[in-house]
Amino acid sequence: MAVTVNLAFALDFTLIKKENNVSDPTLLVVGGIQGDEPGGFNASTILATHYTITKGNVWVVPNLNFYSIVKRSRGPYGDMNRKFATLKKSDPEYKIVQRIKSIITDKQVDLVVNMHDGSGFYREKYIDKLHNPYKWGQSSIIDQATFDFNSPYKDLLKISQYVVKHVNEHLLDKEHRYHTHNTKTREGDVEMAKSLTYFAINNKKPAFGNEATKEFSTPYRVYYHLLALEAYMNYMGIKFSRNFELTPKDIASVINEDYEVTLFEKITIPTKGIRSKLRYFPIDKDRTVYRSKNPLICAIKEGNSYKLHYGNHSITSLSPQFFRYDDSLKKLELLVDGEVKDVPTGSTICVDKYFKVRSKKGFRVNIIGYSNSKKIETDVKIYHNDIPKRFSIDKDGKIFRIEVYRDKKFSGMFLVKFR
Numbered sequence: 305m306a307v308t309v310n311l312a313f314a315l316d317f318t319l320i321k322k323e324n325n326v327s328d329p330t331l332l333v334v335g336g337i338q339g340d341e342p343g344g345f346n347a348s349t350i351l352a353t354h355y356t357i358t359k360g361n362v363w364v365v366p367n368l369n370f371y372s373i374v375k376r377s378r379g380p381y382g383d384m385n386r387k388f389a390t391l392k393k394s395d396p397e398y399k400i401v402q403r404i405k406s407i408i409t410d411k412q413v414d415l416v417v418n419m420h421d422g423s424g425f426y427r428e429k430y431i432d433k434l435h436n437p438y439k440w441g442q443s444s445i446i447d448q449a450t451f452d453f454n455s456p457y458k459d460l461l462k463i464s465q466y467v468v469k470h471v472n473e474h475l476l477d478k479e480h481r482y483h484t485h486n487t488k489t490r491e492g493d494v495e496m497a498k499s500l501t502y503f504a505i506n507n508k509k510p511a512f513g514n515e516a517t518k519e520f521s522t523p524y525r526v527y528y529h530l531l532a533l534e535a536y537m538n539y540m541g542i543k544f545s546r547n548f549e550l551t552p553k554d555i556a557s558v559i560n561e562d563y564e565v566t567l568f569e570k571i572t573i574p575t576k577g578i579r580s581k582l583r584y585f586p587i588d589k590d591r592t593v594y595r596s597k598n599p600l601i602c603a604i605k606e607g608n609s610y611k612l613h614y615g616n617h618s619i620t621s622l623s624p625q626f627f628r629y630d631d632s633l634k635k636l637e638l639l640v641d642g643e644v645k646d647v648p649t650g651s652t653i654c655v656d657k658y659f660k661v662r663s664k665k666g667f668r669v670n671i672i673g674y675s676n677s678k679k680i681e682t683d684v685k686i687y688h689n690d691i692p693k694r695f696s697i698d699k700d701g702k703i704f705r706i707e708v709y710r711d712k713k714f715s716g717m718f719l720v721k722f723r
C-alpha cells in the first residue's frame with residue numbers, strides 16, 4: 305500500500321479502506337483529531353499499514369487534523385473536536401469537518417472509534433492528582449449507555465465494557481487499568497455535545513472515544529490503543545492478522561521503520577537518519593506528486609524549500625535547484641562489487657566495496673561529492689573513501705546521490721548505500 309498525494313493537498317486527511325465483503329460490518333477508526341496526541345494517530349496508522357483484514361471491513365482516517373500533527377499542536381485553529389455541532393463556513397477547518405462528517409454518516413459505517421491521548425488516569429473516585437474523575441487517560445468513552453434505535457451496536461455500555469475487559473486482560477502494570485467513562489453528554493455536557501462522537505451518535509452511528517494516557521511514551525500508548533481496536537474488531541466479527549508482536553518494543557520498531565518517500569517519480573529517499581537539510585535538490589516546479597507507504601508522511605512547500613514530515617517530526621528540508629525533468633531514463637547500468645546490475649530510476653543500490661556507473665549515450669552522470677583529475681564520473685570504480693562524508697544524505701555518511709542529466713534536464717536520481 306502506498307499513499308499518493310499531490311503537494312497542493314498534502315495536508316488533507318487520508319481515508320484508507322481495507323475491505324472484503326462490504327455487506328459485512330465496517331469499523332471506522334479516526335486518529336489525529338488533535339495533533340499533539342501521537343498515540344492515537346500512530347495506532348490508527350499502524351492499523352492501516354500493518355494489519356491485514358481478512359473478514360469484515362475497516363476504514364481508517366489516521367491523520368484527521370494533519371496540519372495540527374505537523375505543527376505538533378492541539379489545534380492551530382482551535383480544538384477540532386469542538387467543531388461538530390455548529391461551525392462557521394469561514395472556519396479554516398470547515399471543509400475537513402464536512403468531509404469527515406460525510407464519512408461518519410456513510411451508510412456502510414457501523415461503528416466509529418475516535419482515538420485520543422488523555423491526561424493522567426481516569427478513575428471514578430478521586431484517588432490523587434493523577435488518578436481521578438477529571439482525568440481522561442486509559443478509558444473508553446461513551447456519551448450514553450444505549451441508543452433508542454435499531455443497531456446491532458446500540459448497547460454502547462456493553463461494548464465499552466467488553467473492550468475494557470479485553471484491554472485489562474493484557475495490562476503491563478495494574479496502574480494502567482482501563483475504565484469506561486460515560487460522559488452522559490445528553491444530560492448537559494455542553495463541551496462533549498460539540499464532539500465528533502456525539503455528532504456520530506446524533507446521526508445514529510454508535511461511537512466511542514478511546515483514550516491512552518499522555519503519561520506514557522508513544523509505543524505504550526499505541527499498545528493500549530491497538531488492544532482496544534482489536535477488541536472492537538473482535539466484537540464486530542472482523543477478522544485480522546498483523547505482521548508484528550503486540551508489545552511496546554515491536555510497536556516502537558514499526559513506528560521507526562524506514563518508510564521512504566518517492567518524490568515526483570524521480571527520487572526516492574529514506575525517512576530515517578537523514579540530514580536535516582539537503583541542498584541543491586533537483587526539483588521541477590511543475591511536478592507535484594509524491595508517495596509514501598506511511599500516511600503520516602507528507603511533503604509541503606514552505607517558501608523556497610520542500611519540507612518532509614513524519615507525524616510530529618521533521619524528516620528533512622530540501623533546498624531545490626530547479627530543473628525541467630526528462631522522462632526518458634528508465635534505468636541505468638551499474639557494476640556493483642563486480643556484478644552488473646540494471647537499476648530502475650529512483651532506486652537505492654547497496655554496495656559492499658565499490659561501484660561503477662556505466663556511461664550511457666546522451667546522458668551525463670554526476671556523483672555528488674566525487675571528483676577526479678580526469679573529470680570523468682562514469683566507468684570508474686568508486687569506493688566509499690572516494691567521496692567525502694559531508695556529501696552524504698544521511699547522518700552516518702553512507703548514502704550518496706548519483707544524478708543523471710540529459711542536456712539541461714534532470715533525468716533521475718539513484719542512491720548508493722555503502723554497507
Ligand SMILES: [Zn+2]
Nearest residue numbers: 338341420421
Ligand atoms: Zn484528544
